[in-house]
Structures are given as structure tokens and as C-alpha cells.
Amino acid sequence: MRHAEFDRERVLRAAMCTFMVNGYTKTSMQDLTKATGLHPGSIYCAFDNKKGLFIAAIEQYQQDRTDQFKQLFANDHSTVDNLSDYLAQILQECLSGDATKACLLTKSLSEMGEQDEQIKQITCQFLQSWHQSIAQVFDTAKAQQLIPQKSDSQFLAQYLVMGIYGLRTVANTQPDVEVLQPLADKLLADLIRQ
Amino acid sequence: MRHAEFDRERVLRAAMCTFMVNGYTKTSMQDLTKATGLHPGSIYCAFDNKKGLFIAAIEQYQQDRTDQFKQLFANDHSTVDNLSDYLAQILQECLSGDATKACLLTKSLSEMGEQDEQIKQITCQFLQSWHQSIAQVFDTAKAQQLIPQKSDSQFLAQYLVMGIYGLRTVANTQPDVEVLQPLADKLLADLIRQ
DNA sequence: TCCTTAATTGAATACACATTCAAGAATAAT
DNA sequence: ATTATTCTTGAATGTGTATTCAATTAAGGA
Known part of the structure; x- marks a missing residue:
């Protein structure tokens, strides 16, 4: 057995920012490998494909915003x-x-x-x-x-x-x-x- | 001399709709040739390139909306x-x-x-x-x-x-x-x- | 220590895309 | 009719793209 080496949240936040600035279509896999530090194969291994990474990034975004919201009203x-x-x-x-x-x-x-x-x-x-x-x-x-x-x-x-x-x-x-x-x-x- | 055969406004409205539905990046030249009925060469002859057609479509959009607005308040x-x-x-x-x-x-x-x-x-x-x-x-x-x-x-x-x-x-x-x-x-x- | 399993690597692949261009067709002036 | 000019055609071009994959590396269990 061998564990993934990267920090999932860090990778998702990097992808998130890239998608927010460029939009989905204009974000290339090359942009994503540069932003996340992951190689193409690693991304496809962990998230299936570009859209899979996108959805995971959206979910992380929602999580972060929800936490922020709760904290502000707590x-x-x-x-x-x-x-x-x-x-x-x-x-x-x-x-x-x-x-x-x-x-x-x-x-x-x-x-x-x-x-x-x-x-x-x-x-x-x-x-x-x-x-x-x-x-x-x-x-x-x-x-x-x-x-x-x-x-x-x-x-x-x-x-x-x-x-x-x-x-x-x-x-x-x-x-x-x-x-x-x-x-x-x-x-x-x-x-x-x- | 020879005049352009296509109706500029009709072409621009067709392009406009295509861009509104798909967005700029996801609209391919193939989509545009299909929507406008123009061949690639004609588009490049009349509008320079994809972005030129896009800008012309935006200008037509603005013109149409302005007319509509004025009419409503006249x-x-x-x-x-x-x-x-x-x-x-x-x-x-x-x-x-x-x-x-x-x-x-x-x-x-x-x-x-x-x-x-x-x-x-x-x-x-x-x-x-x-x-x-x-x-x-x-x-x-x-x-x-x-x-x-x-x-x-x-x-x-x-x-x-x-x-x-x-x-x-x-x-x-x-x-x-x-x-x-x-x-x-x-x-x-x-x-x-x- | 060895072996199984899984992650990592990055070059190779296949494809879609915007753009070009040379040949052909239509128009208007002469 | 002829010619010059411009538009039209659509296949060809080159570039950028997402994705794959076989080789490599590392980790943990036996």
C-alpha cells in the first residue's frame, strides 16, 4: 500500500482559485498542473478527469463558504x-x-x-x-x-x-x-x- | 465590385444567440458557421476573426437593447x-x-x-x-x-x-x-x- | 528482507480548434 | 464581352487540448 502524497485541501483550493479566475473552459490541464503541483496522471488518478477536479473544487468551495458563514453568525x-x-x-x-x-x-x-x-x-x-x-x-x-x-x-x-x-x-x-x-x-x- | 451576399444584422443576431447560449469560449467556429450560414472564410473576410464577430455581435446586442429601452419609455x-x-x-x-x-x-x-x-x-x-x-x-x-x-x-x-x-x-x-x-x-x- | 499494491511520472496520443489560402464564382465598370 | 475587383468556398494547416499508459518509485504487510 501507498498513500497519496499531496494535501487534498491544498490542491483543491489551488484548483478552485484557478477556476475562479479563468472559468472552467479557459482553465487548461496545464494551468491545473502548474497551480496544484500535480502531474496529469496524478490528477486523473485522484479525480478521474478535469471535470472531476472541478466538482471536487466546487464542493470544497461550498464547504469553506459554509464554515465562514457559520463562524460569522456564531x-x-x-x-x-x-x-x-x-x-x-x-x-x-x-x-x-x-x-x-x-x-x-x-x-x-x-x-x-x-x-x-x-x-x-x-x-x-x-x-x-x-x-x-x-x-x-x-x-x-x-x-x-x-x-x-x-x-x-x-x-x-x-x-x-x-x-x-x-x-x-x-x-x-x-x-x-x-x-x-x-x-x-x-x-x-x-x-x-x- | 461585388457586394457581400449576407444580411449583416441577421448574421449578427444569429451569432449573438449562439454566444449567449454557449458563452464565447465554448462557441466554436463550426457552431458559428452553422448558426450564421457563413463559411469560415466569409466570417474572416467580414469580421477578421472569431473575436471580431463577437465584438460586432455585442455591439448589435447593445443597439437592439437600446432601441427596445427607448421604445418602452417613449x-x-x-x-x-x-x-x-x-x-x-x-x-x-x-x-x-x-x-x-x-x-x-x-x-x-x-x-x-x-x-x-x-x-x-x-x-x-x-x-x-x-x-x-x-x-x-x-x-x-x-x-x-x-x-x-x-x-x-x-x-x-x-x-x-x-x-x-x-x-x-x-x-x-x-x-x-x-x-x-x-x-x-x-x-x-x-x-x-x- | 521481500513482495504486493498503489501512486507518481511525463512523454505520447488523438482530437478539436481557430485560422489560412488558393481556386472558383459573382458583380460592376469599361 | 471583357476585365478588374471582391466575395465565397471548403479543404488543409498548425497549434493547443484533454487524456492515456507503461515505466518507475514508494509504502506497508508477511
Whole structure:
């Protein structure tokens, strides 16, 4: 017996970044061997093929984002403050200039959703689960009486998701905090308004 | 002398649709010859290369959208009603299932903005000009006293643009009028609120 | 220590792709 | 009709691609 020599998470994060910057189609196996340090054969041995590595990278991305999200809301602050911090963090990503400024899930869905049913299902499922996590946050806000009891958490979560998608897209053309911050502020205000 | 035999607009719209469905990278010259009915040599004669055809298609897209926009607002209805109709039209596109459900500009910017400076500039410029057209609509709404005089048209336009980006992205995962209509309604309500 | 099993290596393979080009066809001016 | 000009045709070209595979290397059990 012999174990794999590489660190799976490190390899997946390297692949993840490459896919986020170039997109799936424009990322060549050569790009991936350079980014991961693995030889073609090793990639095919561990992940079957380019698409297998892509899916594994997407799953790692989802895992990382879920952990990050949970950590941000794992405190006893006001839920509204946490939401504000969450938006601030997203804005920072949009403005950072590095790979995280794009969301791998929406980018992949936009690129491949039309042609690849499997990618479409995986990304949609992960985006739905993100939506549900946000809905839970609004449920908490209701329990804290920060928003009206008659509020529809599912709807508010959907609206926030829409706003975040929009913010990220605006950031593509206007990566400017002076533009994005007021948008984020109004978005949050419109969400918690009576 | 001899004139080109093909109808330029028809060719550009065919190419446009192909690019919208597949994206630039995944559209092969073979796809384009099939969609346009032109042979490779004719395409290279008329548009230099694949990217030249792509840029021409983007320009045609922008022209078509601008015409459509102007037509929708060229009446003496309440500006708010026109905005409502505009959002309804966008929703219809999102739900139509055909190529128009994606915006060629944002899709291209997301796919190629990172690698191709020229595409980035063209798409950004066209998206900015769209933003300005919407800002003019809010100026009209101010003149009609439908929104407060102190409103910032630029900001409201940016917020609507953000919302439309978001709506289109939500439609990728939830192409459902029951989901999208309430989002569009709240978006409009939040825009014209005192 | 030897042997089985599995991972690693990187050159070789087969294929798809954008692009070219020389020959042919159509047009308009002379 | 002739000629010059330009467009059209589609097979050929060369490059970049994902993938394979036989040889090699390492690890753990007997």
C-alpha cells in the first residue's frame, strides 16, 4: 500500500482559485498542473478527469463558504449587526482584486448551466442551501423582534440573495467602495424596514 | 465590385444567440458557421476573426437593447408604470427559456473580463450607458414629482441596475414567476419609497 | 528482507480548434 | 464581352487540448 502524497485541501483550493479566475473552459490541464503541483496522471488518478477536479473544487468551495458563514453568525450580537458585517465582508471580497471577488457557484452556473446538467444541479443545490442558511438568520431576527413577526423569512432571504448577486455584478463594472457601500446600506435598510 | 451576399444584422443576431447560449469560449467556429450560414472564410473576410464577430455581435446586442429601452419609455405614461412594465419585460425574458434570458454584456464580462481588457472595456462602457439611460428615467420621475426632489437619480439607477442583475441571477436557479415577481415588486417599491 | 499494491511520472496520443489560402464564382465598370 | 475587383468556398494547416499508459518509485504487510 501507498498513500497519496499531496494535501487534498491544498490542491483543491489551488484548483478552485484557478477556476475562479479563468472559468472552467479557459482553465487548461496545464494551468491545473502548474497551480496544484500535480502531474496529469496524478490528477486523473485522484479525480478521474478535469471535470472531476472541478466538482471536487466546487464542493470544497461550498464547504469553506459554509464554515465562514457559520463562524460569522456564531455569536450573541444583534442579527442585524451580523448581517451588516456579512455584507461588509462580501464588499471586501468584491474589492479585493483576488480570486474571491467572484462567486464560484454563480460563475460556474452562468458558464456551464446551459450545457452541463450535473454542474447545474450541484451549483443550484449549493446556492439553495446558502439561501436556507440566510432564511434561518431572518428567523433568528424575528425571534429577537428586530423585524416584524409577520415577515416572511424565506422571502427576505431571497431578496438578500438577489441583492448580493447584484452587488457582486455591479462590482465587476464599478469596483469602488463609494459605489458599493451605499447600495449595501440601502439593501440592508430595505430588508429590516417595518 | 461585388457586394457581400449576407444580411449583416441577421448574421449578427444569429451569432449573438449562439454566444449567449454557449458563452464565447465554448462557441466554436463550426457552431458559428452553422448558426450564421457563413463559411469560415466569409466570417474572416467580414469580421477578421472569431473575436471580431463577437465584438460586432455585442455591439448589435447593445443597439437592439437600446432601441427596445427607448421604445418602452417613449410615451406619456407615469414613469413608475413604465418602470413596472420594464421589469415585467425583463422577468418575461428570464422566464422565456430562450437565449435572451441571459444578458450578453454581463455574461461576457463575467467570462472574459479578467483576461481580455478590450472586452472588459466595451461591456463596461455599454453597461454604464444603460445605467445613464435609467438615471434619466429617474430624472423624469422627479420632474413628474413621483419621487422626492432630493432623490439621487444616479444612486436610484444604480440600485435598480443592481436589482436587475440580481433578478437575472436568481432566475438562473429559480426560473419561477412566483419567486421573481415579488422580488421585482419589492425592488420597485423600495425605489419609489419616500 | 521481500513482495504486493498503489501512486507518481511525463512523454505520447488523438482530437478539436481557430485560422489560412488558393481556386472558383459573382458583380460592376469599361 | 471583357476585365478588374471582391466575395465565397471548403479543404488543409498548425497549434493547443484533454487524456492515456507503461515505466518507475514508494509504502506497508508477511
